[in-house]
Amino acid sequence: MQALKTEVQQEIDKNAKMAQVMVDKVFSFAELGFHEKETAKYITGILEKNGFKIEHGISGVPTAWWASWGSGKPVIAIGSDVDCIPRASQKPGVAYHDPIVEGAPGHGEGHNAGVPLNVMAALAVKNIMKREKLSGTLILWPGVAEELVATKAYYTRDGYFNEVDMCIFTHVSSNMNVSYGQASGTGLISVEYTFEGESAHSAGSPWRGRSAADAVELMNIGWNYAREHMHPLGRSHSIINYGGDQPNVVPSKASIWYYFREITYPKIMATYERGNEIAEAAAMMTRTKMSKRILGTAWPRHFNKVMAETMYENIKTVGLPQWSEADQTLAKAVQREVNSQRDTSGLKVKLDTIGLPVKNPVSGGSDDIGDISWKVPTITLRFPSNIPGLQGHHWSNAIAMATPIAHKGVVAGAKVEAMTILDFLLKPELVNQSWDYYKNVQTANQTYEPMISESDKPATYLNADIMEEYAPKLKPFYYNEKKYDSYLEQLGIEYPTLRVDKNTSEGM
Numbered sequence: 001m002q003a004l005k006t007e008v009q010q011e012i013d014k015n016a017k018m019a020q021v022m023v024d025k026v027f028s029f030a031e032l033g034f035h036e037k038e039t040a041k042y043i044t045g046i047l048e049k050n051g052f053k054i055e056h057g058i059s060g061v062p063t064a065w066w067a068s069w070g071s072g073k074p075v076i077a078i079g080s081d082v083d084c085i086p087r088a089s090q091k092p093g094v095a096y097h098d099p100i101v102e103g104a105p106g107h108g109e110g111h112n113a114g115v116p117l118n119v120m121a122a123l124a125v126k127n128i129m130k131r132e133k134l135s136g137t138l139i140l141w142p143g144v145a146e147e148l149v150a151t152k153a154y155y156t157r158d159g160y161f162n163e164v165d166m167c168i169f170t171h172v173s174s175n176m177n178v179s180y181g182q183a184s185g186t187g188l189i190s191v192e193y194t195f196e197g198e199s200a201h202s203a204g205s206p207w208r209g210r211s212a213a214d215a216v217e218l219m220n221i222g223w224n225y226a227r228e229h230m231h232p233l234g235r236s237h238s239i240i241n242y243g244g245d246q247p248n249v250v251p252s253k254a255s256i257w258y259y260f261r262e263i264t265y266p267k268i269m270a271t272y273e274r275g276n277e278i279a280e281a282a283a284m285m286t287r288t289k290m291s292k293r294i295l296g297t298a299w300p301r302h303f304n305k306v307m308a309e310t311m312y313e314n315i316k317t318v319g320l321p322q323w324s325e326a327d328q329t330l331a332k333a334v335q336r337e338v339n340s341q342r343d344t345s346g347l348k349v350k351l352d353t354i355g356l357p358v359k360n361p362v363s364g365g366s367d368d369i370g371d372i373s374w375k376v377p378t379i380t381l382r383f384p385s386n387i388p389g390l391q392g393h394h395w396s397n398a399i400a401m402a403t404p405i406a407h408k409g410v411v412a413g414a415k416v417e418a419m420t421i422l423d424f425l426l427k428p429e430l431v432n433q434s435w436d437y438y439k440n441v442q443t444a445n446q447t448y449e450p451m452i453s454e455s456d457k458p459a460t461y462l463n464a465d466i467m468e469e470y471a472p473k474l475k476p477f478y479y480n481e482k483k484y485d486s487y488l489e490q491l492g493i494e495y496p497t498l499r500v501d502k503n504t505s506e507g508m
Helices: 002-014 016-029 037-049 114-132 152-157 212-227 265-286 305-318 325-337 369-373 404-426 428-442 464-477 487-491
Strands: 053-056 065-071 075-081 136-143 166-173 187-196 235-242 253-262 289-298 378-384
Touching: 002 016, 002 114, 002 305, 002 404, 016 037, 016 114, 016 404, 016 464, 016 487, 037 053, 037 065, 037 114, 037 136, 065 114, 075 114, 075 369, 075 404, 114 136, 114 166, 114 404, 152 289, 152 369, 166 305, 166 369, 166 404, 187 212, 187 235, 187 265, 212 235, 212 253, 212 265, 253 265, 265 289, 289 369, 305 378, 305 404, 305 428, 325 404, 369 378, 378 404, 404 428
Parallel strands: 075 136, 075 166, 166 378
Antiparallel strands: 053 065, 065 136, 187 253, 187 289, 235 253
């Protein structure tokens, strides 16, 4: 076992250049959820060349895929997200806001790094499995449109995880860690309410109109009053995504989009039902017709104890990357730039401890890996490719994601993941113990029920207009690895580039 673990680490180190190219390439595509076309084409091309069988368009999502190699048990699914953030375009290695394309999407969450990490780990393990004739099946898959929490529940509903023994998920972070039990944060249901009324001339005959926009406003007012009385662990936010065409026409159609978040499935559904009641009331007050559509769901996350403890031993072996002076200089400059209140000390140099079950629930974000975590034993490896103390979903979170910081973090994370996969391939008892925890602890008092029905379909039309506008503008900036050693070189960026103090003409 130890010899094989040493071998995969050496193999990953040897292929570090491949990691850098993949990370930079996906960063340069900057594709929003449901439109990760170049990313899907690029990654599946690499996997196909390495013998993986690809099923494209899973669950009716054009950019989703299911890549498999090997045969027999255990079946280990390895996933990560691939989409980016609206208006987060940012030049890597530049410690202040400097978009590649003004207004364009960018990887302000760091989702360009996880799938490259998984590819690195899977290929290193695959070589050993092939040589040693080890039983097992490796599955790679992407979290499409995670920022909309819009696909993983469909993967589980449609049976893709029915024969899977366990899932290892990866997500960018500023340290290397793994946790088990109930995670902090929330689950959610994402719902669009649409109201339909009757148009009329706003000045000439307004009495003949029934305004759908009025219904949206009344619902929003009603929900905001209800939100005042939500438990602090709940969260809800919305955007009016369609409010009519022009002021002199009474809007016959309008829509508002909500995220309803809570820390348990029953509380999520209770919040959703309250939202439905207020929507129906708004429709009654305006004599409009209300319809609703679920755009995404995410169960609260629960991670597997046996898998987490197994992975954490490998985390301790690998440790954190060795950060250069340039890496730390960039990190501290970015922390100053965004006035970070949480961390101003640069990149982490000490490992986190293993994450324990949350005793006092903490509200926060959601991730639809929660649905998969309730389907099969699951863990999330958080790997150190970003800067601590940033606000998230922001251009500043893109700064590190095509720099040596991201490259080193991916290599370290790939080693941990590959070593953990070997543990489960070579010790079948660990797979059995993982399922014992899943059955007798995690699901002892809670059964997974999808929040989507059999008739619900992924909202693949979302983000289409944004990508139609920005994909042509981003294309000239796609990374050309055959011509440039790195994306920093292609963009002509000196690493790191700092804000110049006008008083001293020096970087600060």
